[in-house]
Amino acid sequence: MTVDLSVDLGRGLRLANPVGLASGTAGFGFELEQLIDLGAVGALYTKGTTRHPRAGNAPPRVAETAGGMLNSIGLQNPGVEHVAAAYAPHFARWGCAVIANIAGAEVDEYVDCVRILERAEGVDGYELNISCPNIAHGLDLGRDPDQAARVTAAVRRVTERCLVVKLSPNVTDIGAIAVAAESAGADAVSAVNTYVGMKIHRHAQRPVLPGAGTGGLSGPAIKPLALAAVAAVRRAVSIPVIAAGGITDTGDAVDFLVAGADAVQVGTATFTDPSAAVRIVSGLHDHLAAAGLTRATELRWH
Amino acid sequence: MTVDLSVDLGRGLRLANPVGLASGTAGFGFELEQLIDLGAVGALYTKGTTRHPRAGNAPPRVAETAGGMLNSIGLQNPGVEHVAAAYAPHFARWGCAVIANIAGAEVDEYVDCVRILERAEGVDGYELNISCPNIAHGLDLGRDPDQAARVTAAVRRVTERCLVVKLSPNVTDIGAIAVAAESAGADAVSAVNTYVGMKIHRHAQRPVLPGAGTGGLSGPAIKPLALAAVAAVRRAVSIPVIAAGGITDTGDAVDFLVAGADAVQVGTATFTDPSAAVRIVSGLHDHLAAAGLTRATELRWH
Amino acid sequence: MSGGLDEVRDERGEVVSVDHLGGGMVEIGVRMPHLAATARPGQFAQLRCGTGIDPLLRRPFSVAWTGGEVAAFVLAPVGAGTRILASLRPGDSLNALGPLGAGFTAETPATRALCVSGGLGCAPFPLLIRSLRRQGVEVTVVSGAATAELLYPPERFARGDDSVAVVELTVDGSRGRRGLVTAAVAEHLDGATAVYGCGPNPMLAALARTVELGATRPLLAEVSLEAPMGCGFGTCLGCALPVHGADGDSAWALCCTAGPVMPIRSVAWEELMTLPAAHVA
Amino acid sequence: MSGGLDEVRDERGEVVSVDHLGGGMVEIGVRMPHLAATARPGQFAQLRCGTGIDPLLRRPFSVAWTGGEVAAFVLAPVGAGTRILASLRPGDSLNALGPLGAGFTAETPATRALCVSGGLGCAPFPLLIRSLRRQGVEVTVVSGAATAELLYPPERFARGDDSVAVVELTVDGSRGRRGLVTAAVAEHLDGATAVYGCGPNPMLAALARTVELGATRPLLAEVSLEAPMGCGFGTCLGCALPVHGADGDSAWALCCTAGPVMPIRSVAWEELMTLPAAHVA
């Protein structure tokens, strides 16, 4: 009885294992390639890219909280054309599936990004970030089922590659957004993006982060919230669910698989331990073997 | 220049200081009276009471997470009639304002509870919990502005006492709910109640908490989320905002005052340190004095 | 509306002794004049584990012994909190909130008492046995564990009182009789006018059955129970245990105020056994 | 698409020495063969602070010295993470990710170098000075701090090389000259063909102005900058610093990969000075 870690995300995209590097915590692979064996993880979800280059927000962009961190990067990226022309040609070298994370304020921007990346080899699928809390209107598309369906359907029309829609947890009913994405043609959904949070610079009597003072909370602090969100999404849809939220070790990954995830993403943990994701891959294998299971989905709570 | 910690919550309810004991973490005062000087805090927000007695949920009812705890108490309480007849007569002895926290599934239940408590001396105001994640439909009223307005207006009609509406953070736009409560006649709003979360019993491959497996997350882990929620509510309404969410020491309380709160509630911290709230009262006084300020609201970020 | 908290204090004390009893079990002595002077048999204290936010909550531990200004706790590393406590060294400081909860009935009507201890359920017995002996009660202890090294050292139950008999059992037979404590209980039950139990729920449930079936009914039968706790002093309502309500049908009682010690007949054992374990290993 | 990470390793080592330098400042020596062998002047390592989730992120520290298998860091308790590090004792273990970042230009074109250190900005200089001296460069250090006990011990800059001159200043005049380091910089700038700076941003901004206004322009002028960091290796984009872009108008550069050492002229000083401090005291 051998363990089979592979995961089918749909449209012919089969990940070697369920463990991925979360968007925005692994860049486009160029840094981590030098630190870990990217070929060992199931997928790399790239930093969010937009139709046009973005300089990103003014610093400070990160701030630590109890068991978590806030970020307000503002989607700094060189723009989708540069990603397609200069980055994508290297992706095959990573030895894992590369899923391009895409962000924008308008539906057209998403469609344009995907159109441009369609020509690029090395891109195995797309993750639509309709939930970035750090750009103006960044959350609107992800906070309303109709809007979510609109952007998903529009992108679906221009690609046959695997299409993942990344859900915002900053909503009343995440299940409803997931259903909207599913019915609009998403092959899978990922949950969750960061939670809107704030840290106060006590003596300056203002927030640490610039602008409105808010950023996206990630890390162990959000794990229980993400588990509840993943369980809700699992109940709502039948397509694969990719979980993220404070996953730091094998046990955390197991918890999300129990809650209903088909795959997981390791984000903030990579900052403290670049090889966290790689270690979780082998940890999952051993955990399943020890439990006498052959597939990760057998861990699921029914 | 002397520090004035008093806070006017409206309808003639003036708290001696901004620091209160959060609902569900101080019972009705009978236990903490024996452990701390209740007269030192500004207010005690009672455990949620309902029209009829509730036995509460099956155990386990609490589970710990990274920097936080989940609870699924299920509003165990003896019912509002018992609270009015057997508990309220003791409230005057506590020496602080006592605000009765009220919960229910239907608008009528809230109205009935308030009607019954109106006859009771010792109740200085009401906090409508329209946001309890641990009873069926418990969140519906708090997740929709119209519903929130409906229950607020209905209760407003039957009382001249200070009326606080406690907001759920598990919504897309907490500011909209706050506005609905304000326009329906709330004298103040409190934010936040717990966040829906889950913990997995790894080896049993199921959630730790019974039923759907979810509970309410509280404690330091939610502080950055609560700060962002309080700032959003502050921008949305002009009535007093009472903050709760991971407040453990004076610095935490200061952070929420900077974010826009008029008063604060100490919840989970009381479990680990019963005198946390009392210590924060004197800590706030010293903090303001050291900063050369006379009122807590001068800490507010503009 | 529970009372009985007027003795409770938040006390910080210095660890004066850490005895390693094998199997990871430790007995920790802490200078805590107030707790040592006020704790009654079966009561517990809420201990801070470290100083950070993880673990966040205090952990409940029975007061195992008191002598002069020192109170002692017996525990083993089973999770994050106990790992921190088990690694304490003399000179470290420890913070305890207590004494908490309803202990064993102070004046026993009994002349002969049977104490049934399973694993770490040994913790409340040294203090109880001292009180029983002072009342002239004859005491027999049935002490069981999975294996020899997990058995609480017999001499620590009686603390020098040779009149106390300790019958040992291990599941693997590595010390004493092979088998579960309940096997030995039946034969020692006879003539015991008081029965006290502390240990895993399945053991206590079996004990309850044995007591029910016993030829003679003891005058007093009490067990010390566990529940995950948020506060330990009755405000969070987190530690509910299923009991037989006044009206006979089942109700919830708080482990931290109505318990941890409860009359064996008041516990709804069937229901208790169907509850999922709180312990997240 | 930054490179230069191929030397980076996640290394765990034993603390072999902790020197208390006064004012809470400590120099910590750790057995880390890889870091000691590969770290170049101005590079840093990301240190784990404790083993828990609070603090969650690593903290960046310049490699202050390397000798044999030992790498040394200089720090003071300014917050949660540094408090943990400053309390390390010999025998404890420490985890470091490094070497990280772009250090000072290795081959210096200079014959005379001026090192300007403010407070804990002393940290990168011992390693830099060793490299400069090996290249036969004449070195003068201008070292400033708020008060005497916060001054880095002058002998530690040169580590036994008497040819290195150290000019000390304190704001309160408790040791050396009274005033800010920049006061002394002007007069030592003359003839210095290389200028290196590390310290608080206001000091570095003043240094930049002085260098600009200086009669002769040094061949090389570099500063080591700080930014709060999420990762330290270029993936989080959290450590942006304002610089003059190719096109002249301002852009962001990553402190952890483009820096921490940057040409003094590439930094957009006015913009840097308007940024709110990251440090949450």
Ligand SMILES: Cc1cc2nc3c(=O)[nH]c(=O)nc-3n(C[C@H](O)[C@H](O)[C@H](O)COP(=O)(O)OP(=O)(O)OC[C@H]3O[C@@H](n4cnc5c(N)ncnc54)[C@H](O)[C@@H]3O)c2cc1C
């Ligand atoms: C009244 C009372 C007295 C006790 N006396 C003793 C004693 O004298 N010696 C001793 O070794 N143990 C005793 N226990 C059990 C002890 O409290 C738990 O083993 C301890 O809380 C485990 O904490 P942990 O962080 O190591 O385990 P974790 O599994 O990390 O704890 C996780 C959560 O589960 C809960 N939990 C885990 N195990 C238990 C358990 N067995 N009972 C209740 N809650 C649990 C904890 O409250 C915690 O919130 C007692 C329990 C109670 C209720």
Ligand SMILES: Cc1cc2nc3c(=O)[nH]c(=O)nc-3n(C[C@H](O)[C@H](O)[C@H](O)COP(=O)(O)OP(=O)(O)OC[C@H]3O[C@@H](n4cnc5c(N)ncnc54)[C@H](O)[C@@H]3O)c2cc1C
């Ligand atoms: C490249 C680099 C090299 C450094 N080298 C040294 C050194 O050799 N010796 C030394 O004493 N200090 C050095 N620092 C500063 C040091 O990293 C901070 O003092 C430390 O991170 C503070 O952590 P804390 O938890 O004690 O403080 P906290 O205030 O608790 O940290 C809270 C958050 O603010 C950020 N932060 C706080 N202070 C600073 C700061 N001064 N710079 C950047 N981020 C900060 C931290 O990243 C952390 O996330 C260096 C910083 C950088 C960027």
Ligand SMILES: Cc1cc2nc3c(=O)[nH]c(=O)nc-3n(C[C@H](O)[C@H](O)[C@H](O)COP(=O)(O)O)c2cc1C
């Ligand atoms: C610094 C940082 C940058 C991020 N950037 C993106 C992004 O560009 N697009 C996106 O969809 N998610 C982004 N995320 C969210 C993560 O992909 C992930 O959903 C979230 O951090 C929760 O997982 P974690 O707790 O393991 O970090 C970012 C997270 C962090 C911490």
Ligand SMILES: Cc1cc2nc3c(=O)[nH]c(=O)nc-3n(C[C@H](O)[C@H](O)[C@H](O)COP(=O)(O)O)c2cc1C
């Ligand atoms: C055990 C427990 C029970 C609670 N019961 C109630 C309740 O009955 N009504 C209510 O409005 N809030 C209740 N709350 C929410 C708290 O009042 C508070 O809003 C929340 O815990 C956040 O604050 P904290 O992080 O300081 O605990 C409860 C919280 C806890 C931990």
Ligand code: FES
């Ligand atoms: S532990 Fe809080 S009520 Fe018992």
Ligand code: FES
């Ligand atoms: S710290 Fe993450 S990119 Fe520099």
